[in-house]
Amino acid sequence: MTGTIFNVQRYSVHDGPGIRTTAFLKGCPLTCSWCHNPEGVEPTPxxxxxxxxxxxxxxxxxxxxxxxxxxxxxxxxxxxxxxxxxxxxxxxxxxxxxxxxGREVTVEGLADELERDRPFYEESGGGVTLSGGEPLMQAEFALAVLELCRKRGLHTALDTSGAAPADVAARAAALSDLVLFDLKQLDPDMHRNTVGAELEPILENLRAIDGSGTETWIRFPLIPEATDARENLRALADTVLSLTNTRRVHVLPFHRTAADKYARLERSWRHDDLPDASEGRAARVVDYLTGRGLDARLGG
Ligand code: SF4
Ligand code: SF4
CATH class of the missing domain: 3.30.70.20 (Alpha-Beta Plaits)
Known part of the structure; x- marks a missing residue:
């Protein structure tokens, strides 16, 4: 079995605990205008x-x-x-x-590449992470890579938007030691308009993964004029507090570093003029979520 990836990032310290290697799988069903990996949206090279x-x-x-x-x-x-x-x-x-x-790789070939830095993982408590794009868009490939990495004794993390069929999300969570779950926009209408998908199936996947006991960290992109409204922050806190096991939330401030990527794909980017989320604003959001009883952190 083969899949298509667009990057393998070694020595990553932002995609789970310890030092990690992150494989970025191509293809995403969502249409977030602020996406910082536009080269991961199309499923093909x-x-x-x-x-x-x-x-x-x-x-x-x-x-x-x-x-x-x-x-x-x-x-x-x-x-x-x-x-x-x-x-x-x-x-x-x-x-x-x-x-x-974008390049095609086999399950074994990618697992071999991911395993290369095993000594660093063992020393730091790290492992391997599948990201994207949305890794579960290549569901069988992603599941096979997670399964093989787990068989080889590697700590596995899945970075997902939750936009996947419920059975796929459940199988992936069962093969992952950690799920990094994106929550972006908690108003159903705004979610449909900005993310391009229904919110409820994503929340159902989140509740199922949380209930399964797989460790889950929420990732929240703080996007000026899109996700940073007070009502959205309140709904984010309410949603996470309604879960059974999950309390950790990573706030990821918007930055414009993706602008070059859009230019290289010869695409315009509607956020070209949007300022970075300020450090002060990001710190206030972390304080707010912490005040609501969550384990909120900046970045990661
Ligand atoms: S632009 Fe032309 S030469 Fe280049 S990859 Fe496409 S078809 Fe091939
Ligand atoms: S025109 Fe530019 S992109 Fe095309 S072959 Fe020459 S240097 Fe390369």
Missing amino acids: EILVLADRCAGCLACVEACPQPKVERADGTPWTNRAVCQVCGRCVAACVRGARKLV
């Missing part, structure tokens, strides 16, 4: 363009078997509607201005 390296020689345009498209200013542009991700333009570019993001 894509072309990235590093415009600052481009010399305008147009060798990539010549190499492309698809209708050749270039801008009026002579710079190449990827016609993604017809691009077959054949990689010929990547090979033709001697400046390294074009890259493929």
Whole structure:
């Protein structure tokens, strides 16, 4: 069995306890406008363009078997509607201005890669994390990787939006030592509008995972003008307090570091002008959640 990943991050200290290696699986069913991993949304590989390296020689345009498209200013542009991700333009570019993001891996191959830093995990209490995209969009692959890593005695964490069929979420939780569960917008209408999915099935998955006893940490992206409204924070606290076992909440302030990624995918980003969440605001949110009786932390 194979899956498609877009990154393997070693020495990660933000995706669970200790030192970890995080595999990022491609594909996500949600449409969060603030997404900081836009290269993980499409399920298949894509072309990235590093415009600052481009010399305008147009060798990539010549190499492309698809209708050749270039801008009026002579710079190449990827016609993604017809691009077959054949990689010929990547090979033709001697400046390294074009890259493929996304590669196919086997379950065993990825588990081998994840296991490489086992000594660091053992020393630090770390392990491996599956993230994305939404890792459960490649459900059977993700489950097989979790199962194999667990068989090899590695601590397994799953970073999920909860947007998955209930049986898949339950099986994944059973194969994970830790679930990092995103909660973003707690108003059902706003959730539908901003995240592009119904809220209730996600909350049902959260309640089931919490009830299963698998350790769960909530991750809350603090997005100015989107998730940081007082009513949303109140609903976030109410929701977590209604769970049986889960009390830990990580507040993840919005930052603009993803802007370059959107440019490399030749996509506009509606948050281009949105300021980073301020440190003061993030600290006040942590204080508020702590005051409500939660184990709230900044970052992570
Ligand atoms: S081959 Fe590379 S340097 Fe030349 S135009 Fe294409 S992207 Fe730019
Ligand atoms: S990957 Fe292939 S089809 Fe797509 S732009 Fe490059 S050369 Fe053209």
